[in-house]
Amino acid sequence: MRIAVVGGSFWDIFVFGKEAHSVLIKETPGGSGLNVAYGLFLLGYEVDFFSNIGNDYRGKHIIKVLNDEGFDISGIEIVRGEKTGLFIAFNDRPLAVDRGVNEKEVDVPSPLDDYDLIFITGEVPEETIKTVCEEGSNVVLDIGPNAKVDTENLKALVIGNEEECSKTRCDIVKMGPKGARWGRVEIPGNGRPFPYSLGLGDVFDVVLIHLLLKGKSQGEALKETVEYVQDFYGKEPKTPFEKISDIRFLEPFDKTIED
Structure with missing residues (x-):
């Protein structure tokens, strides 16, 4: 099963704690596009990830981390x-975001017929989103907090949270604890x-x-x-x-499903 992911790449800095001299600071690759691509890769899918990073030390470190894990980096420009985009959070709240090279259009292959599914995020420019939705099939779009594109006529399954979906059309609404x-x-x-x-x-x-x-119905998969x-998440x-x-x-993807 071959999947294309088009989205943002960021360097994440997360600070946890209350006192300046006793905080926990974590730095990792990030961005919803990168995270989703990496997650699908871990589950056994063939993933082509299309994104932009800078040639600064953050971008080089992202490439090293992904390359060391065996992740295909050939689609990252x-x-x-x-x-490189930078995201800083303090105690699980966004503090500062520098989108950096994520402001530029992403170079995606044409045609997109070789993919069973295409996932794209609102981190990339509107022009890239429209191109992918027009040329691809089985497109899933997570609009995210930054997207400015009107989804009304987009040929895509649109996902967002309650705030995002209050502004534009969504098919799937993520409601957090609800x-x-x-x-x-x-x-x-x-x-x-x-x-x-x-x-x-993500x-x-x-x-x-x-x-x-894996063949679950909409209701089963959502539940x-x-x-x-x-x-399993959000406690640490x-x-x-x-x-x-x-x-x-x-449970990883069972490749026999393709047969």
Whole structure:
């Protein structure tokens, strides 16, 4: 099963704690596009990831981390003279975001017929989103907080959280502790807030796509995704990339499904 992921790449810096001299600081690769691509890779899918990074030390370190894990980096364009995106969070709240080279259009292959599914995030420019939705099939778009594209006429399955979906068309609404909704199907959550919620939307996307590709119905996939995220995530201070890395313990993709 071959999947294309088009999205952002960032260097994440997460600070946890209250006192300046006793905080926990974590730095990892990040970005919803990168996280989802890496999560699907860990589950055994053939993933082509298309994104932009700068040729600065952050970009070079992202490449090294992914390369060391055996992740295919051939679709990541290193743009000379540009900065890699930077995301800084303090106690699970976004503090500062420098989008850097993510502001530039992403070079995606044409045609996109070779892929069973295409996942794209709102981290990339509107022009890239429209191109992928027009040329691709089986497109899933997670709009994210930064997207400015009108999804009304896009040929895509659109995912977002409640705030994002209040502004544009969504098919699937992620509602945090309250669960999730897909059209008329609503799966209630347990109502317990996540102490560390940043990045759980990426985990949600990966698990949902995985279960759908394994043949689960919409209702089954949504229910199992909500339960999985609530049961296993958001309890420890981790970066989104660390949370995605834990997904390797989920049952991997069974390649016999393709037969």
